[in-house]
Amino acid sequence: MLSRLLPDRDMSEIPENFLPIESIGIEDIDNLFESKCFSRHASQAIDQLITYLGDRSTRGLALTDPAGIRAAVTRLTLGGQTSDTAEHDRKLAEIVDLYLQTGIQVYSPGYMGRQFSGPFPVTAVVDMVSAIATQPASFYEAGALPCVVERVMSEEFNRFLGFPSDRFTMFTTSGGSLANLTALLAARGRRYPQAWGEGMGETDCCPAIAVSSDVHYSITRAAGILGIGENRLVRLPLDHARRITPAGAREALDAAAARGLDVFCIVANAGSTSFGAIDPLDELADMAAERGIWLHVDGSHGGSLIVSDRLRPRLAGLNRADSLTLDAHKTMFVPAACTLLFYRDRDQATAAFRQEASYVFENTSDVYSEYNSADRNFECTKRPMIMSLWALWAMYGRTAIAEKLEALCDMTRKAHGILSVAPDFVPLHLPETNILCFRYLPNEQLSPKALGALQTEIRSRVRARGRFFISKVDIDGVSALRLVLMNHRITTDHIRQMLDEVRAVALTIREEFPQSEEI
Ligand SMILES: *Cc1c(COP(=O)(O)O)cnc(C)c1O
Numbered sequence: 001m002l003s004r005l006l007p008d009r010d011m012s013e014i015p016e017n018f019l020p021i022e023s024i025g026i027e028d029i030d031n032l033f034e035s036k037c038f039s040r041h042a043s044q045a046i047d048q049l050i051t052y053l054g055d056r057s058t059r060g061l062a063l064t065d066p067a068g069i070r071a072a073v074t075r076l077t078l079g080g081q082t083s084d085t086a087e088h089d090r091k092l093a094e095i096v097d098l099y100l101q102t103g104i105q106v107y108s109p110g111y112m113g114r115q116f117s118g119p120f121p122v123t124a125v126v127d128m129v130s131a132i133a134t135q136p137a138s139f140y141e142a143g144a145l146p147c148v149v150e151r152v153m154s155e156e157f158n159r160f161l162g163f164p165s166d167r168f169t170m171f172t173t174s175g176g177s178l179a180n181l182t183a184l185l186a187a188r189g190r191r192y193p194q195a196w197g198e199g200m201g202e203t204d205c206c207p208a209i210a211v212s213s214d215v216h217y218s219i220t221r222a223a224g225i226l227g228i229g230e231n232r233l234v235r236l237p238l239d240h241a242r243r244i245t246p247a248g249a250r251e252a253l254d255a256a257a258a259r260g261l262d263v264f265c266i267v268a269n270a271g272s273t274s275f276g277a278i279d280p281l282d283e284l285a286d287m288a289a290e291r292g293i294w295l296h297v298d299g300s301h302g303g304s305l306i307v308s309d310r311l312r313p314r315l316a317g318l319n320r321a322d323s324l325t326l327d328a329h330k331t332m333f334v335p336a337a338c339t340l341l342f343y344r345d346r347d348q349a350t351a352a353f354r355q356e357a358s359y360v361f362e363n364t365s366d367v368y369s370e371y372n373s374a375d376r377n378f379e380c381t382k383r384p385m386i387m388s389l390w391a392l393w394a395m396y397g398r399t400a401i402a403e404k405l406e407a408l409c410d411m412t413r414k415a416h417g418i419l420s421v422a423p424d425f426v427p428l429h430l431p432e433t434n435i436l437c438f439r440y441l442p443n444e445q446l447s448p449k450a451l452g453a454l455q456t457e458i459r460s461r462v463r464a465r466g467r468f469f470i471s472k473v474d475i476d477g478v479s480a481l482r483l484v485l486m487n488h489r490i491t492t493d494h495i496r497q498m499l500d501e502v503r504a505v506a507l508t509i510r511e512e513f514p515q516s517e518e519i
Contacts, residue, residue, distance in 0.1 A: 271302020
């Protein structure tokens with residue numbers, strides 16, 4: 001009953017046109033499930049999406065004042081609930097409009113600043129089918145097709161990954177952060193099998209995790225959740241391109257052992273968030289093997305390079321990882337969240353959650369329950385996220401993903417070339433993926449602090465102008481600008497226009513702050 005939406009509210013707050021519906025009635029509820037009603041709503045929303053997808057204008061982030069959005073949301077929430085069908089349609093149209101106009105504009109070539117992707121539209125169509133069909137993917141009984149598809153797709157991916165085909169496993173999780181946490185739980189479970197039941201209190205040694213100094217926050221967060229402690233992370237040193245240096249890693253691991261730390265897991269990046277840097281996986285795998293340490297590769301951003309014959313060599317050594325996270329919602333361009341978590345040895349996957357629950361986990365497996373993943377993934381109800389990725393793959397093969405990714409990495413290299421010859425910019429690394437960090441250099445010499453502050457101010461003002469959306473990262477305490485090219489429609493012209501925008505903004509800042517150190 002819609003009138004129940006506002007149980008204890010002071011009615012004076014409610015707009016005048018608010019007409020509470022006393023009772024909607026089960027027949028009217030049933031009407032909402034009628035195909036006529038669904039068809040009207042769906043075709044109307046699809047028309048709006050067609051217009052949205054057709055808009056190729058260069059625009060950044062529409063960073064609307066939250067007060068404005070709040071007013072619109074409040075009006076829609078409180079105003080005008082009626083039993084009038086036309087009114088329902090109008091409201092849905094308004095909701096979809098508001099949705100599409102606010103926030104990040106992932107399909108525009110002005111969007112160059114984050115890892116969110118504009119999915120292949122067909123994958124969104126499948127996602128809608130998933131939402132209606134509601135077949136949770138943790139249990140074969142409930143979601144037979146997604147469970148089987150996960151298995152088939154794991155074999156598809158393993159053609160490029162090269163894990164032992166009789167031992168490896170893959171299942172989906174809701175996001176890279178959760179996949180990372182799950183893999184670290186499994187790594188902990190291998191070294192400390194008693195930890196699940198008894199907790200970590202009884203262990204004499206000091207469990208620790210070694211990570212790239214450019215580790216994603218989901219890993220440091222996982223260390224906190226696992227009771228390892230964020231401060232007990234051993235940070236491995238990086239080279240100029242922000243990759244772990246093997247010699248530095250060896251030294252850091254030796255020093256950690258000398259301090260009495262028991263490093264049970266190394267986390268390497270295959271595409272770090274800030275630089276897109278790929279750590280030397282082969283060397284790290286050697287180190288992990290020598291010392292009996294689990295190697296987890298956080299390939300949330302760059303793991304998908306394996307599907308491209310041209311880009312795959314950048315991930316040499318990946319087949320030696322114990323576990324791998326790969327975000328298909330980032331660089332495989334499907335709706336979020338869709339993450340693939342691989343283990344080289346499927347027996348290790350069950351070490352993450354050593355649990356029994358008679359209502360879901362079978363003690364004796366049968367032909368159906370063998371396809372369950374609930375004992376290995378965190379989620380109970382899990383969206384059948386694999387379906388949109390599978391449909392894309394089934395229709396176009398890996399080629400659609402591989403070629404889009406290659407185009408993005410190529411364009412990022414071209415952007416690097418443009419920056420390299422510009423006197424007023426400096427690229428900070430040769431991009432290994434589709435991420436590139438750089439700085440704007442004014443004519444006059446600035447201290448590192450002022451130079452960093454200038455980049456931060458540039459990024460805010462570029463965003464506020466609304467034409468381009470770029471991001472910012474801090475590198476050794478000094479800010480830099482960051483591009484993440486997720487849209488294959490971005491051309492070198494767009495890159496040049498974006499740099500002109502940075503220049504224009506930088507000039508206005510220099511005029512406002514003539515004392516170079518002030519900013
Ligand atoms: C994006 C990212 C994550 C987090 O993944 P979500 O899917 O956003 O939870 C983890 N690690 C790296 C390197 C990432 O780039």
